[in-house]
Amino acid sequence: MKQIKLKTSKVKFIEETHQYFLGKKELKGITGTLINKAFPNTYKGIPENVLMKAAERGGMIHQAFELFCTVCDADIKSYPSPIPEVCDFSDMLQAYDLHHIASEYIVSDDENFASAIDGVFADGEGNLYLADYKTTATLHYDNVALQLSIYARWFERMNPKLKVKELVCMWFKNGQSKFQPLARVEDEKIDELISAYLSGDEEYRYEVAIPERFSALEQEYRLVTARLELLKMQQDDIKEQLLKMMEANKQKSIKTSYGSYAYVAASTTKRFDSKLFKEENSDEYEKYLKESESKASIRITLTK
Structure with missing residues (x-):
């Protein structure tokens, strides 16, 4: 497979405080801003302590995946006492012939927002996959599709010679796992969302035309058809x-x-x-x- 080199963002991430800076200017992450603007009720009614505990578990699994890809070169035999999620993650990569390119890859609009893509992968044909790892109780298809679509847009701006082929959520919860391809959201809808957030438009509503489960199944069918x-x-x-x-x-x-x-x-x-x-x-x-x-x-x- 041809060597894929990614451009490094000028944005700096401070892990201890989870802050992004472009020079002296602080940029906002998109989960608590744009995604929350589009889907404000996703975690409504869930106690804060439950959310914090889930976030800690998610962070641990993210770190395990990054270690597996970077230090162990995605070789399960090299990983000491792998947890079930790492075994499932390894199976996904093998099943789809995915090779690790980058972990926690920072993308930004270089103006207001910045975030890190959990995983960037390429298949044997050189097609690029952007992956987000989720450990939530429910897989919120539309939320993740929007999140990855924003990432893909900024990724391609940073790397103009590269084109993202697939957006994928890798979901792990209670012994279950799922490799879920997702539909890409149009740039126009992303622009409308960003504009509404920055202007504080209280009347704005993010519209989803196709039921999320139908869209998710469509993407699975498309990817399976291509593989067949x-x-x-x-x-x-x-x-x-x-x-x-x-x-x-x-x-x-x-x-x-x-x-x-x-x-x-x-x-x-x-x-x-x-x-x-x-x-x-x-x-x-x-x-x-x-x-x-x-x-x-x-x-x-x-x-x-």
Whole structure:
């Protein structure tokens, strides 16, 4: 895979106080500002001590993932006594062929806001994934989609030659885990949100046109479809290699402990042309039609 180099932000992060500075100017993180402006009731009614405890646990898991990627080079065998979340995280990276590029990568609009992307990854084809790690009781799809979309926008501004392929939430809670691709929010909606926050617009409402669960499933379907297409290409290539080997060795069949392989020579076959038959014998065609019932289904056409 081609080496991917990321530009380093001029923004400095003070970990002890969780502050971002561009020179002497303090910038705001987006979770408590823009995301809270869009979704003000996400944690409404949850006691402060519960939120703080959850944040501590989340911070511990974030650190474990960063250690796993940077010090252990994402090799689970090199990680001493990994917690279940690290094992699940490792499985995700392997399943999607993701390679670590950066952890806690700072992005900013260089004016008002700055935040750190939990993980930047690339697959074997060099496609870039921005990941956010969540350990909340509920996976809030729309919140994370907006958060990662803002990150992606600033990431691409900082790295104009790079394009983000996927936004992904990696969610871990109580022994469960989920690799959730998310839809990217349009720049126009992000601009409207930023403007409303900076102007203190109390009338502003962030609108979500598509139900979050539908959008989440759509992204899963799209990503699975892309992976299946790639696997099908790889499968066809392997079958072609096996065919050529059998032809070269003049082998009609091969049997192994895993399966059997039969060489089928090229041939010419005949098939019934139902379309032509219908055109020339419409009355006869109708006589042989048989009614059958079909279940409800969905027709999906992916545009990108």
